[in-house]
Amino acid sequence: MNEKRIQKIQQVVAGRLNNIIVVLEDIHDPHNAAAILRTSEAMGIQNVWFVFDKEAPYNPRRIGKATSSSANKWLDFRIFHSPNECITELKKSGYSIVVTALTDMALSLPDYNASEEKIAVVMGNEHSGASETMIRNADVVVRIPMMGFVQSLNVSVATAIVLWEITRKRKKRNNWQLPPEERKQLLENLLEKAKH
Numbered sequence: 564m565n566e567k568r569i570q571k572i573q574q575v576v577a578g579r580l581n582n583i584i585v586v587l588e589d590i591h592d593p594h595n596a597a598a599i600l601r602t603s604e605a606m607g608i609q610n611v612w613f614v615f616d617k618e619a620p621y622n623p624r625r626i627g628k629a630t631s632s633s634a635n636k637w638l639d640f641r642i643f644h645s646p647n648e649c650i651t652e653l654k655k656s657g658y659s660i661v662v663t664a665l666t667d668m669a670l671s672l673p674d675y676n677a678s679e680e681k682i683a684v685v686m687g688n689e690h691s692g693a694s695e696t697m698i699r700n701a702d703v704v705v706r707i708p709m710m711g712f713v714q715s716l717n718v719s720v721a722t723a724i725v726l727w728e729i730t731r732k733r734k735k736r737n738n739w740q741l742p743p744e745e746r747k748q749l750l751e752n753l754l755e756k757a758k759h
């Protein structure tokens with residue numbers, strides 16, 4: 564591997580955000596999921612978790628190479644088969660669950676300060692949104708404020724807006740980067756992936 568490639572990987576690792584997970588709950592269309600992977604990777608998020616409860620599961624490593632721009636090669640995934648299973652793991656690991664939902668009780672995204680130490684951003688199904696289980700267990704429910712007649716967006720577009728706003732706020736913190744040991748481990752992992 565040439566020096567330029569190694570430097571690029573080091574630069575990417577330095578830009579990875581600490582303590583943010585994207586959770587995709589029952590995303591029906593793998594092309595939407597692939598677009599979300601591309602956005603997550605571009606925003607510096609390393610971990611994407613999938614919940615397949617009502618929708619048929621698919622392998623995140625194999626979806627839409629064109630749509631994801633091969634982002635799935637660089638990311639880490641976990642798959643759960645129920646919202647409760649995912650919620651239990653997030654809570655056990657100390658994550659605050661931030662669910663996006665079109666409810667009157669939701670906090671407008673610009674008003675959410677993203678100050679929690681660990682954040683899991685949950686995006687729900689294209690048609691039905693996040694499950695009642697996810698919403699009920701959320702620490703925060705947010706919505707994207709909209710000015711037009713249309714009150715919903717494609718899930719990949721909505722994810723991009725939510726992640727951009729949250730990562731922008733996170734980068735104002737001092738400790739947004741991965742800790743040195745995690746950075747070292749990730750660098751080794753990505754260098755290995757780059758060989759294949």
